[in-house]
Every structure is written in structure tokens, then in C-alpha cells.
Amino acid sequence: MSLLSDFKAFALRGNLVDLAIGFTVGAAFTTVAESLVDDLIMPPLGLILGNTDFSDYYLLLRAGEAAPPPYETLEAAQAAGAVTFNYGAFLTSLLTFLVVAVAVFVLVRLVKRAGDAVEDEFGEPDTPDTPDTKKCAYCRENVPYQASRCPNCTSFLGTDGGPLTPDAAVLPAGAGGAA
Secondary structure (H helix, E strand, O other): OHHHHHHHHHHOOHHHHHHHHHHHHHHHHHHHHHHHHHHHHHHHHHHHHOOOOOOOOOEEEEOOOOOOOOOOOHHHHHHOOOEEEOHHHHHHHHHHHHHHHHHHHHHHHHHHHHHHHHHHHHOOOOOOOOOOEEEOOOOOOEEEOOOOEOOOOOOEOOOOOOOOOOOHHHOOOOOOOOO
């Protein structure tokens, strides 16, 4: 039974569920990115550059036994049993990768800008004179300035974001509190 309970704890752990959600969203995003490239970007790029499919470009390393060269296409060379160096397929894959990378970069940048615009519109305004951290009055560790509890000693820090002086009851006599 312990194997089953261990697997259950592993499978339902938060990080694993987050990872599964990330893969699912990533797969959906991949189809959107491929559609963007294949359906919207590559057709005009193909018109501008001419033939962007280099997959039939190859170097013949050894002629095939079934038929002598020259071969009209890479498929014909491979059907004849020829040994080929397929640099055209690599160039096509490289070009597709670059176009997908640029498209994803533009999409991510647009989403980030939209998120920043929403944050600017609805988020809390940044005050330049507010520090990033403060010291916990109890354990003296650095904590985020807006924290209301210390993550180290779990003491209450106050809700205004500022430092809170420790209660006199927890301080030793003569250490700043009432004796």
C-alpha cells in the first residue's frame, strides 16, 4: 500500500500538476504558433522570397544502385538508394525555426505589453521612496517591505508595511522594552 500512497502523493503534488498544465498550455500554444507561421507569415514570405522550400537541395555522395544519376528530386535519389547530404531540408527547418522564434517573440512581447498596460491601469502605484525590504524586529532577518508576517520566525510585522517594534513582553529586561 505504501507504493500506491507514495505514487498518489507524487502525482498530486502541486509542482507536477503545474507541470502538466504547462505542457497542455504549451501544446495549445504550439498549434497557435504553427498556424501563425504556416497560415499567416509564410505565404507572404514565400511570395517575397520566391521558393522558400529548399528540401530538394542535396549533395549526391554516392549514386544509387537502382538508377543512375542525375535525380530530379531528393525522393527520387533516395528511392534509387543513393547516399545524399540533405542540406536543403536542414535549411528549410532552420528557416522555419527562425520564423517561429520571431513570431513567438512578438507574441510574448505583445502579451507582456498588454499585461504591463493592465498593471499600470489597475495595479498599485509604485512609490520610489519605499524600500524593497525591512528587518524583522524579532529575528532581524530581511523580509519584503509589504510583508505582514516574517517568513523566518512567523512573527507579526504590522499591516502598514513598515517596521514594527517588538512587544515589550518578548524583549529581555533593559533591551528597549518596559522592564
